[in-house]
Amino acid sequence: MRNQINLERLRSEDTEKLVIGSLIMDETTRIDLMPQLFPDLFYYKKHQVVYKIIDKLMDQQREIDLTVICEKNRKLDTGLSASYITQCLNETVTAANAEEHYKDLYDLWYRRQLIKQSEQNQNLALDFEKDISDVSSRAEENIFDLTSQKTDKSFSHV
Numbered sequence: 421m422r423n424q425i426n427l428e429r430l431r432s433e434d435t436e437k438l439v440i441g442s443l444i445m446d447e448t449t450r451i452d453l454m455p456q457l458f459p460d461l462f463y464y465k466k467h468q469v470v471y472k473i474i475d476k477l478m479d480q481q482r483e484i485d486l487t488v489i490c491e492k493n494r495k496l497d498t499g500l501s502a503s504y505i506t507q508c509l510n511e512t513v514t515a516a517n518a519e520e521h522y523k524d525l526y527d528l529w530y531r532r533q534l535i536k537q538s539e540q541n542q543n544l545a546l547d548f549e550k551d552i553s554d555v556s557s558r559a560e561e562n563i564f565d566l567t568s569q570k571t572d573k574s575f576s577h578v
Contacts, residue, residue: 430532431463434511438521440470441512444486444505449515453522454478461529469498470505537566 439457442449454475459468473492477484486509490502541559544550 430528432524432528433464435521435524436462436464436467437508438512439518439525440467440508442515442518442521443474444489444509445512446515449518450474450478450484453518456522461525463528466500466504469493469500470508533566537562
């Protein structure tokens with residue numbers, strides 16, 4: 421039960437909504453944050469869907485607003501309601517704190533990755549068919565790879 425409670429703390433629907441709402445609301449936020457974002461940063465699939473729509477629209481250099489996003493969502497038949505996308509925008513009062521929300525979101529994602537990596541390393545350690553030096557080297561590589569991902573995702577001023 422303790423692990424389940426702690427795992428609940430590794431995601432925040434509200435924070436994800438605020439990031440999505442900020443992206444919809446403010447062009448400057450989109451320009452500043454989109455290079456740092458990636459689909460798996462969002463725990464909830466519905467937010468990944470909206471992020472991908474915004475990302476694709478930006479790649480196409482199209483105008484981005486709530487109507488355009490909802491129309492693209494409808495055409496893609498994602499199963500996500502336009503009212504939910506509207507709710508993300510309506511619950512975001514301002515995009516002024518988008519960078520802080522992004523940092524919180526990134527922190528949660530990184531913690532989930534650390535746990536995932538720890539589980540993989542635990543499985544490696546329990547594989548008695550492998551030589552311990554190989555196990556140790558692989559575990560170190562796994563942690564190094566994850567740490568490299570963290571330093572590659574720099575925080576820029578929004």
